Amino acid sequence: MASSLVSPSPIPSFIGNKKSLGSSAFPATSQIAIQKCKKQVSKKIVSVMAPQQSERKPATTGSVKTGMTMTEKILARASEKPQLTPGDNVWVNVDILMTHDVCGPGSIGIFKKEFGENAKVWDREKVVIIPDHYIFTSDERANRNVDILRDFCTEQNIKYFYDIKDLGNFKANPDYKGVCHVALAQEGHCRPGEVLLGTDSHTCTAGAFGQFATGIGNTDAGFVLGTGKLLLKVPPTLRFVMDGEMPPYLLAKDLILQIIGEISVAGATYKSMEFVGTTVESLNMEERMTLCNMVVEAGGKNGVVPADSTTFKYLEDKTSLPYEPVYSDAQASFLSEYRFDISKLEPLVAKPHSPDNRALARECKDVKIDRVYIGSCTGGKTEDFLAAAKLFLASGKKVKVPTFLVPATQKVWLDLYTLPVPGSGGKTMSQIFEEAGCDTPASPSCGACLGGPKDTYARMNEPKVCVSTTNRNFPGRMGHKEGQIYLASPYTAAASALTGYVTDPREFLQ
């Protein structure tokens, strides 16, 4: 059952053409109007057609082409096919392959076993190797894994290897970046229209740049290392239209938690999630990255945001490689469309133990917490820390629980210490955090988002209740199996730190 959902109130369409959507009656709610699909969504494509203006004579238009979504177009171009339909299995040329310290050694092992000890990667400039997961630890295997990456990069003359040797002082490593998904963006490896694959589920983050980006396993990565291609199935697209001005207490994290809570952790399995609308257009790149980052938490294959002036401006000083953005055709077919009036949304959390266990932050105000964690590719970027700093500044108070800050990359860490926070009279984020009593910002890496070796900073080694800006809260995610993780936006995390309870940021921001 493909559901098409239309909000009853008139909302200006993002796309120029007026689309007549097959709509089924549904009860209007104050937030969003949605029909819960209990059964598996069928593969029936709901055709969204612009009304024909004039009769089209075949002779004048050449071969008939059906409209394609952004994802279909990107894959069509990458597979050198003029036309693709969801369900097609195609060999796709890969523009960038990323791997890190956890999956890199395994992928390298497979590459060497299958293509030969002396085999060379398909393109030394298209493989980006970013140690970031288990870095600042004394775990010998973890340290060895970074060495394995280094040996491979040396042997293969890999152009982009963000190495780290001095684990005691991250600043002593000029090449080291930190969290792979943030580094990919900051170093200009994300470009509209391209195909980016990574050995990490949150590779979908790069979809924020209007490209096809998804996570793969070691074996697939080993295959790409040797051939530069991968067999992929074209996913159908779910479209999420978000319109309305973003309230000052909401962040992209709240938007994606709203969506995941709505469609569930398997709601987008094998599908592409396309985010459009005036709200999306108003988001900066890092906020768009947060949106696409958690696509995988809904089971999504990839997420996309159409590239626009915000994208181009961000990329200006980061990449000199040419790129060509693609956009969904007006006549493209989407599996379903969901519409949101953002002005009606409220700050959310995902309660233990699932990212789709959505609840209003204000309804959890009696939940006592033990700690707050601000970090990861989802919530440890500069914009995330800026948001937290703004809230601390607005309150002027001190945190009541240990508040861990783990900047995603060296650049983010530097921003914490150099960027002035608007409205603070020239204070930096680090100063505001210090005054609020937070922990000193830690060495940039994935940190405790996924637990890690036992000596990882901020790892949850006892059963605690934590509000976190990270992406998953399944049992044991941050370490202890009985730990309780509430996923939240940086605003909500900061607010909760100030009260010692799960707290709606409107208590401090309005």
Add this chain to the structure above:
Amino acid sequence: MAASLIRTSYSSAFAFSSPKASVYSPSVSPPSIKVPAFSPLTVKPLSSTFAPHAVRAISLATHATLTPSSVPADTSTTTFHGLCYVVGDNIDTDQIIPAEYLTLVPSNPAEYEKLGSYALVGLPSSYATRFIEPNETKTKYSIVIGGANFGCGSSREHAPVALGAAGAKAVVAESYARIFFRNSVATGEVYPLESEVRICEECKTGDVVTIELGESRLINHTTGKEYKLKPIGDAGPVIDAGGIFAYARKTGMIPSESN
């Protein structure tokens, strides 16, 4: 190690060369069910409580022979038989293999084995019966039965690898997260089979089950019930061959390794 596994397949030369294939002699038998001793070609019949077609499936196995690798892969006689371990919905990769063990590199044989010893150790303590007993490194359950969205979460290939290294041969779930499904096929570590109904609600850990791949059928000998599975399709031969690389080489898609 009580998993009795009867697995016959014409591509077994590949299967047996992979690290995960092993022969288990049962050291622990469930109290009321006779688990046949495993030997490669001969199988003692199961007790009389089993349905006739199960016996037929087993006797098919006795006639199959291990032939050289030149015979093309054929899943029509592949059967799995053993104890099942039942889990719920949304079993994510952190429960299958907690992140702290990801420093183990799957392509390293010693670390591959170690990964197996940690399979499903992340399941909460509400799972009183553990997948792998304390002080054991292999599981006695060759089949994992799950609910919806099995394998959700991370792209870590360590997840299907850990299950395969532990001794699981197949997962039967209501549905899968895509990266886990893809990784299972690419590595050839476990068959990711899909059930038509929620088998996880009708089976219990320790039930003796048989999966007939060719018939796309699961038989629970303990309850006497039979279930239709979705056909494994093109993924079957890939897993039979031992993963996408082995399959690609076998079918001539890519040249054999130079060394």
